[in-house]
Amino acid sequence: MRRFGYLAPKSVSEAVSVLAEHAAVAKVIAGGTDLVVQMKDGVRRPEVVIDITGIDELRLLEERDDGLHLGALVRMGEIETHPLIIEKYPILVDSAKLVGSKQVRNLATIAGNTCNASPGADTPPALIALDAQVHVLGPRGPRVVPIDRFFVGPGRTVLEPGELVTKFVLRKAAPNEGAYYERHTPRKELDIAVVGVGAWVRLNGETIEDARIGLAAVYPTPLRATEAEAALRGKPFGQAALDAAALAAVAQARPISDVRGSADFRRWLIDVLVRRAVTNAVARARGGGPRAGETH
């Protein structure tokens, strides 16, 4: 690793001010599971590393009236074992449990998995499904960015130099709603999605009143499959709705061929996984479906 200066601010305001001061040459470290590897490879060469792990206010994890508040530093390992999340937000368990290995999940954070902005990251589709609002603080004050507008390209987000993600606020769980994430990988752990699909639905009897779908590894960014959502809205849940949603998601995706799979294979996977994710989201909305994290 190239040499860098190290700073460990103890409050969000201190973090924002040191980050603003060194914006052009600084990187924020939370878990480090992506950044440290990138620094070893020389892909990223910050002159200053700002360690935010000493800031307790970023560890927030609680449900409030306006939704589930997840601080930037909430770890994957916390998400997968947290009773409230297991009970009410199982899609977060589905996705967090698939990141890296146990050792990686004990370091990796929700903000890190988002800000690293890998098109194939597992938690962004779940955050898209739950309509996460990203709370950002910077030199010009706070702002809130909807998750589906947060990503710009591979490894790139809307964050301006000097800005820091402080928390995510997710749509509060409600009766008649359910969400589910699944990815396809050759192995169960320590792998990266060939395709991942997260789906959220609100039911009114047999009708899908509302839906949100997020896709991983099929586009330069995590993708909100708006066309697939539109194909579901107001339709009775069943074969016709699933056909239409799968077709729309495949059409909206722009998968590439790479070491993990061909573009054609990925289109097949989108078709299969959109059907499966919506079906399991509906099952959860009805009070059944797979247990949290049981996505194989």
Place this chain on the structure above:
Amino acid sequence: MLKERVGHATVTIRCVVNGVERTVTTVPNRTALELIREDLALTGAKEGCGTGDCGACTIIVDGRPVNGCLLLAPMLDGKTVLTVEGVARGGKLHPVQQTMVEMGGLQCGFCTPGFVVTAVNFLEHNLNPTEEEVRVAIAGNLCRCTGYSKIVDAILEAAKRMREGEGR
């Protein structure tokens, strides 16, 4: 290229490693694994891949197994660390170490320290695991020699002995 550097060029790290308070002053651009192996001379944890994929560098930080190769050294400040060197008690091997030896849970041995600390930590949370639970627990540790069967058997046997009152 000489540039005026911002932030701390050196850091002083105070942490408790295997029950002993340690203080190290070093440059920040090092990993926890490098600090532990080079500065503290605890060479049990190994650098396999350096990218968090193999688990050979697993150490327990504040009660949780993590990849030492992914953690920056300065981030150990204020933490409590357990390495494989701290697992045995009073000259007696931990049941996990004992069963790994007895049941041939290793061949070349390079991955063994990582498996041992992962398993020791796992059994602290689950003393009555199924085989599937053991396999999931060690999914972050790769072994290129054994095929895992004997490692899994050794961990299950260690759990049994610990339930029967052996151990710490």
